[in-house]
Amino acid sequence: MKENNIELAELEIKTIIEVCLLAGRIMMQSGAETYRVEDTMTRMAESFGITNTHSFVTPTGIIFSMDGLNPTRLVRISTRSTDLEKVARVNQISRQIASGKLQINEAFQALKKLDDANLAFPIWLQIFAAAIASGCFLIMFKGIWGDFLPAVAVGGIGFSSLLLIHHFTKVKFFAEFAASFVIGLLAVLFVTYGFGEQLDKIIIGSVMPLVPGLLITNAVRDLMAGHFVSGLSKGAEAFLTAFAIGAGVAAVFLF
Structure with missing residues (x-):
């Protein structure tokens, strides 16, 4: 039973990391500022109960880690454009997470849907x-x-x-x-x-x-x-x- 709880906790932590990295990648690809991306990722992790996180964001990649035995994750940014609507929507999802309106799986699905969406004007x-x-x-x-x-x-x-x-x-x-x-x-x-x-x-x-x-x-x-x-x-x-x-x-x- 204890091992199942540990595996469940590790799975939840991995999902939180995936959510933070996905949000950061969408923002960087859409033209957001570096400090805004790092702040959003940190706030989202804190909303899910993880306070000791570290992020390093550049225009070509995002490095995200937390204290403990969890591995550091890297996401490559290969394409960049200007889509401030996506930046605003990621911020909106982040606020909903902070207020408790979105659970981790719901937030992940919302970000995946936003990542696949084409919000550019014709x-x-x-x-x-x-x-x-x-x-x-x-x-x-x-x-x-x-x-x-x-x-x-x-x-x-x-x-x-x-x-x-x-x-x-x-x-x-x-x-x-x-x-x-x-x-x-x-x-x-x-x-x-x-x-x-x-x-x-x-x-x-x-x-x-x-x-x-x-x-x-x-x-x-x-x-x-x-x-x-x-x-x-x-x-x-x-x-x-x-x-x-x-x-x-x-x-x-x-x-």
């Missing part, structure tokens, strides 16, 4: 939003209203190129480079044939949907929170992404 809506944002950025940067529609067209086609190239190629930063190249080329053609006037404003407005704003913000917030490894790595990724965008536009003017 592709056509993303392209439409990027196109309208490009025109609005042009006006914000003191462009003329006559260039609004060219910026909308260039920005929409450029963002479509980003999604298309990223879908077929998995080379990091190549999609941003190719999309900015398309934007620069289209902007030059629009101005050359008289459909636009201010070339620089059209290009600046059109590339803004490609700028890694969330990466930059998370890098600064992680550095301020003392997570230097994650902050520097996210900052490097943001810098290389921005460099790829600038290089794509520069290639148009060079050739």
Whole structure:
């Protein structure tokens, strides 16, 4: 009987670890800050009665352990995107666990369902939003209203190129480079044939949907929170992404 209780306790501890790691992985893959992921995992473990846990989160992996004989677990983060809706829902599940509304198995099933769900907006809506944002950025940067529609067209086609190239190629930063190249080329053609006037404003407005704003913000917030490894790595990724965008536009003017 005692051995059965020990096995049951070990099984419950393993399930708690799986729940914490799954929540952390979903948040990191969806663009959450490092300190938020560690805090959420710690709070979830404490809600299930485990107080002495340790976590180390980086953009490419999560290490989670607790005091005792239980083994340390590692989860690899291979893909990252921006889906703040999933981050918010993981936080909601964490609050329900803390308030006692969700048991461990229910929480695990809820997180598995959330992990499999596709909460992103439809592709056509993303392209439409990027196109309208490009025109609005042009006006914000003191462009003329006559260039609004060219910026909308260039920005929409450029963002479509980003999604298309990223879908077929998995080379990091190549999609941003190719999309900015398309934007620069289209902007030059629009101005050359008289459909636009201010070339620089059209290009600046059109590339803004490609700028890694969330990466930059998370890098600064992680550095301020003392997570230097994650902050520097996210900052490097943001810098290389921005460099790829600038290089794509520069290639148009060079050739």
